Amino acid sequence: MDLLDLIDAVQSVADGVLFGATYALLGIGFTMIFGVMHKINLSYAAASIGAAYASLLVMAVLPVPPVLAYVAAAAAGGVIGGLVYLIGFRFIPLANPLATLMSTVGLLLLIDEIIVHMTDGVPLNYPALFSDVIVHVGPFGLRGDLMFVFALGCICMVLLLLLLYRSRLGLATRAVSQQPTASLLCGISTTRVNVLTFVITGVLGGIAGAMTGAAIGMLSPLLSLPLTVKGLIVTVIGGLGSIPGAIVAGLIVGGLENAFQFFRGVSERDLYIMLLLFAFLVFRPGGIFARPAGRD
């Protein structure tokens, strides 16, 4: 491999790491819902894409600058998150994880179909910010839209960590995720915490959906299944319930994905990500930041 190839390889890995911020946000969403409710929400990535579509709808109705698309996506994500909780979780017994798993699958199909129904299945362009900016660092060029996506993702993560570790709501959320019964006895309303968790992760998901749209340049209902799989993989590689793990794993998966794409082509790319996941499950089932054993 000569120097030019090496530069190209590093370039594509850098692009992948910047894009990995979306995977990190999705991974955080899956991890938080699992942490608080011990349930899997398979409709999460579809809801994120749905929120991004909703922001396109807002843009079409109101003449607003593109920046507000992200705000609209976040708001729509929060609303959809609350609805998902109400429809798929609220009225199904807690002791029956299979039923909630199935209801979120139903929601995944439902959200996808609503999108297809409203757009006739045609992919739509999504406005990207700073898409004409390219920052040159030595021989490398960093795309402005990807850098914006990365920065936005980082801001969201910092805000989320502040919310979780510096506020009363965060304290309650962490308490419920550790011991639901004990926190109920301490006067914390678990239902309220659950709803708020779904709204918060929905907001994050909406931003992640908008970021995906901006980075790829378009939105399509076909995105929701691959994003679900990637988000789940990020969750496991990062360690279940670990938010820093989800962040690091998201960036790693993003970077490696582009590296594999560069060396082996797009059709084999995901195969190696799956093998990476298997390696993690066999050698380090707890993920990157495995919790010390023996608790609870």
Next chain:
Amino acid sequence: MDFYLGLIQIIGVHTLLGLSAYCVLLTGQVSLAQAGFFAIGAYLAGMLTVLAQWPLIPALALAGVVSAAVACAIGFPALRVKGLMLVVATVAFGEAVRLFFFNFTYQIQAGALHLGPHGAEGFRQIRYFPENGWSTLDVVLFIWVVVALVMAGLWWLDRSRVGAVLRAVGEDELAAQSVGINITAVKVSAMTVGGFIAGIGGGIFAHYTTHIEHAQFGVVLATFAIAYPILGGLSNVFGTLLAVIFIQGFLIEGLRFMGDWRNLLFGGLIVLAMNVRPRGLLDAGTTRALKRLFSPGREQSGA
């Protein structure tokens, strides 16, 4: 008429797929890898009858055995993890199998035709049934004989000690372990049996559609596989059959007149069904009530 025979074929094959997930679900594990085993069975059985000119039944048997072996090998690392981790691990396995067949090309020249799987184009010309003069009715009968055998086998298994062990592990792993059940062995065996059934189902699927490609074996098929037993209820094998008829017969074919709205209704009805009957359409209570209805003479008090 052919339409209904085709529908009955689809229901039969999907029942096999659902039963393979049913085995694994009995032990309390959610496996989304069944589409992967289904794909392995489909490609292998197709290659055996088309490329090696094997008769159908040995080809199906070998496809089942190989799928079972893969399931067993996957079971050991995958079943070390539980819950969400297992879902992800099995999704990843299923996708890895699909991507393997996406990149898999093995063709031979036969006259003017190229036979065998060809990457993204898929595997065409699996023409065992027409070449050997099977009518559609023969195929339907063959499929349902296999389905009946598998269902009878599982029904019997459920009545025996093995079924009790499987359900014990599914209900409470810790309690099962403390009465001396080797839970790893139980889970891996359930996975292996599930792999075997999925492999046979895949083989039959390949032969009646005559054309398979990687996209048919994705996450959607895997979620359907677990949807059947969960929607139908885990109390017995007929729940799975009922759910397959409900989804394939009613939701997919019966509502076709609704056009675009059918797919919208589809997801919504699944959510509704889970909200109304979280233990499945045919749960333990309903089964008991039905039994009492059909055998009033042997009614037991307090049952």
